[in-house]
Amino acid sequence: MHAMSKIFMILILVVLLILSSSPFLFAKNNTSNLKPGVTVEPDPTSPTGYYATFIYEDETATATNVEIYSDCFYHFKIKDGFLIPYKPEDYQAGMFPGGGSGDTKYYINMKKLDNNLWKAKIPLSSGAFVYNFRITNPDGSTTERLDDPNNPTLTNTATGISSLSSMVYIPYNSDLMGSGPWLDRSVEIPRKDNKIGTVETVSYKGAAGQTRGLAIYLPYGYNPDRKKPYKVLYLSHGMSGDKHGNELRWMNEGAVANITDNLIADGVIEPFIVVSMNNQDFDWEYEKIEEDQFDYIIPYINDNYNVYSTPEGRAYAGLSMGGITTNRMYFYHADEFSYFGIWSYASEGEEIENIDNYKELNSPSIMLGAGIWDFGLSPVANLASELTKKGINHSILVVPGAHDWETWQLLYAAFIENHLWK
Numbered sequence: 001m002h003a004m005s006k007i008f009m010i011l012i013l014v015v016l017l018i019l020s021s022s023p024f025l026f027a028k029n030n031t032s033n034l035k036p037g038v039t040v041e042p043d044p045t046s047p048t049g050y051y052a053t054f055i056y057e058d059e060t061a062t063a064t065n066v067e068i069y070s071d072c073f074y075h076f077k078i079k080d081g082f083l084i085p086y087k088p089e090d091y092q093a094g095m096f097p098g099g100g101s102g103d104t105k106y107y108i109n110m111k112k113l114d115n116n117l118w119k120a121k122i123p124l125s126s127g128a129f130v131y132n133f134r135i136t137n138p139d140g141s142t143t144e145r146l147d148d149p150n151n152p153t154l155t156n157t158a159t160g161i162s163s164l165s166s167m168v169y170i171p172y173n174s175d176l177m178g179s180g181p182w183l184d185r186s187v188e189i190p191r192k193d194n195k196i197g198t199v200e201t202v203s204y205k206g207a208a209g210q211t212r213g214l215a216i217y218l219p220y221g222y223n224p225d226r227k228k229p230y231k232v233l234y235l236s237h238g239m240s241g242d243k244h245g246n247e248l249r250w251m252n253e254g255a256v257a258n259i260t261d262n263l264i265a266d267g268v269i270e271p272f273i274v275v276s277m278n279n280q281d282f283d284w285e286y287e288k289i290e291e292d293q294f295d296y297i298i299p300y301i302n303d304n305y306n307v308y309s310t311p312e313g314r315a316y317a318g319l320s321m322g323g324i325t326t327n328r329m330y331f332y333h334a335d336e337f338s339y340f341g342i343w344s345y346a347s348e349g350e351e352i353e354n355i356d357n358y359k360e361l362n363s364p365s366i367m368l369g370a371g372i373w374d375f376g377l378s379p380v381a382n383l384a385s386e387l388t389k390k391g392i393n394h395s396i397l398v399v400p401g402a403h404d405w406e407t408w409q410l411l412y413a414a415f416i417e418n419h420l421w422k
Contacts, residue, residue, distance in 0.1 A: 037150035049173030065136035071099030082373035093178035100404035127185030130165035154252035156201035163248035219271035238320025317341025344376035366394035371401035
């Protein structure tokens with residue numbers, strides 16, 4: 001063979017080898033190993049040590065664009081406050097995720113592949129993250145807040161109503177994420193063994209004769225015939241973009257089952273039951289919420305589960321509007337629960353001014369909490385100040401987060417580990 005021909009053939013072989021070894025080139029045609037849904041894998045090229053790969057399958061084959069988004073993909077530095085958001089790819093050790101408003105939603109255009117698949121690869125820090133998709137249709141309209149059809153959100157099987165977001169869980173890498181309080185959020189990740197509880201979804205007849213939904217976490221090994229009944233925590237969500245399905249928010253976006261499973265399995269806390277309800281159906285008419293709680297929810301739980309029927313085995317907690325709900329439960333029904341968690345908002349105005357009129361406020365154990373960038377921090381801090389003036393024992397915890405699920409996951413974990421049933 002002529003020398004020039006040999007050189008030419010060698011060059012062709014070299015080029016082919018380079019192309020075949022690249023993970024980025026020809027990606028559009030190489031979809032056989034891609035599974036719709038989300039996959040989390042360690043990767044030394046990631047600033048966090050992990051990448052979450054999201055694959056969306058457009059079954060209609062009509063989308064002109066697909067975006068993945070979350071209001072908790074941005075990360076923040078404590079010293080910078082909430083003014084400087086960092087994109088996931090700009091993550092640095094010691095940053096914390098945060099969001100909770102339209103301004104902090106982070107959208108990523110996904111890359112279109114073959115077979116109607118769309119892909120995005122995102123580095124994320126430790127813990128549980130909400131995410132959704134936004135689809136652009138051929139007419140230019142958009143379909144908002146789609147959960148992942150291959151990693152669906154939680155659904156109440158008794159009512160057919162679903163929560164809002166899909167979830168992805170990222171392990172902790174101390175070398176790249178740093179060490180310090182709140183950085184290791186492994187407690188939010190699902191267990192890989194069989195020591196996991198169950199979340200039951202049910203319907204019941206509530207106030208005004210409505211059919212309503214509950215979500216009930218039962219711990220691993222729950223025994224309906226156990227001689228000693230289980231203690232129960234009632235947990236209220238906040239104001240949601242959708243008034244339906246709110247009984248599912250804590251169980252899904254709040255990672256309640258994962259957190260509780262892990263702390264029980266590690267021997268840190270005793271097994272107990274968690275009940276979450278939908279208070280937004282009452283448009284935050286607190287008298288109706290209280291009627292529903294005492295006349296319908298508690299009797300339903302007492303009749304159907306092996307729980308304490310007395311206040312020493314009951315607790316109530318909530319976030320945002322649920323924080324106000326919890327605050328009212330504390331002010332007006334302190335004798336019905338032994339523990340309260342008031343988070344990311346609290347009562348204001350006349351209800352605080354009339355604090356001297358409420359009875360037995362020193363009897364229950366109180367934990368207040370909010371995020372450092374949380375717009376609900378101020379009323380929580382004000383409540384703490386009033387309780388201090390009155391000599392009422394309480395604790396307050398401020399965590400690195402905003403008015404979002406990243407904050408409430410931390411507060412829930414701290415509440416059940418360090419405060420509840422103590």
